[in-house]
Amino acid sequence: MAAPDHILLNGYKHVLYTTKSLSQDKSIQNSKTFHEWLDKRRSVREFSDQDVPKEIIDNLILSASTAPSGAHKQPWTFCAVSNPALKTKIRQAAEAEEKESYEHRMSERWKKDLEPLGTDMHKPFLEIAPWLIIAFKKVYEFDENGEKHNNYYVNESIGIACGMLISAIHNAGLVTLTHTPSPMNFLTKILDRPSNERAFLLLPIGYPKSPAYVPDIHRKGLDEIAVYYD
Structure with a gap:
């Protein structure tokens, strides 16, 4: 007998x-193919100004929002910015924070660790990339009566969603990098976000410049990142 298409559990x-x-062999092949494809993903800082259709951005955000979240509260807002004036404001504010970080907040060891990546306080990609997506975490919500209710596992939930967003960007043939100017309060002000939202991650999105170069870095091997208990 076929299983029913739905059941009630605790009244829901x-x-x-x-x-x-899938067969076991097909699952193994799919997992291998997916890893090889995802292993080609790189953080890119050199962007083309080629237009990216809004429909692609819509689909990327919808893909990110399929992520699991604490109690299914989906505690996130994704702000997609293509307006040149807003991008300029964001760049100016981000670079001000980055200048302060590089000159006063970051340790010498930290700056030394960043040297192979070629990063500095200048962030032209914030204006060149056709889109910026800023992920905001929603720390709490208001119900229909205006009562405040905290969300659950907010950082974990939005972190997973952002990981899925980055994978979706790669799948669309686009590039991005994770940008986290600290503190990020300026994004809340520039984008006029409500008090229950906190900026979590800024992702410039577009096509890579031609040619574009990335650091010659390598990822840790399985024996360095996994522990099995058979």
């Missing part, structure tokens, strides 16, 4: 989960 509707069944 649960729908039947369906997925395409």
Whole structure:
């Protein structure tokens, strides 16, 4: 007998989960192919100003929002910015924070560790990339009566969503990098976000400049990142 298409659990509707069944060999091949594809993803700082259709940005944000979240509260807002004047304001404010960080906040060891990546306080990609997506975490919500309610596992939830967003960007043939000027309060002010939102991550999005160069770095091997308990 076929399983029902839904059941009630604690009075709430649960729908039947369906997925395409794969053989073990196919699962192994898919996992290998996916890793090889994802391993080609790189953080890129040299952007083309080539236009990226808004429909792609819509789909990227929708993909990010499929992420799991604490109690399914989906505690995030993704602000997509293409307006040149706003991008200029963001760059100016970000570079002011970066200047302060490089000159006063960051240790010499930290700056030394960044040298192979070629980063500095100048962030032209914030104006050149056709889109910026700023991920805001929603620390709390207001119900219909105006009562404040905290969300759950907010950092974990939005962190997962941003990881899925970065993968979606790679899948669309675009590039990005994770930019976290600290503190990021200026983004809340520039984008006029409500008091329950905190800027979490800034992602410039676009096509890579031709040619574009990235640092010759290598990822840790499996034996360095995994521990198995058989």
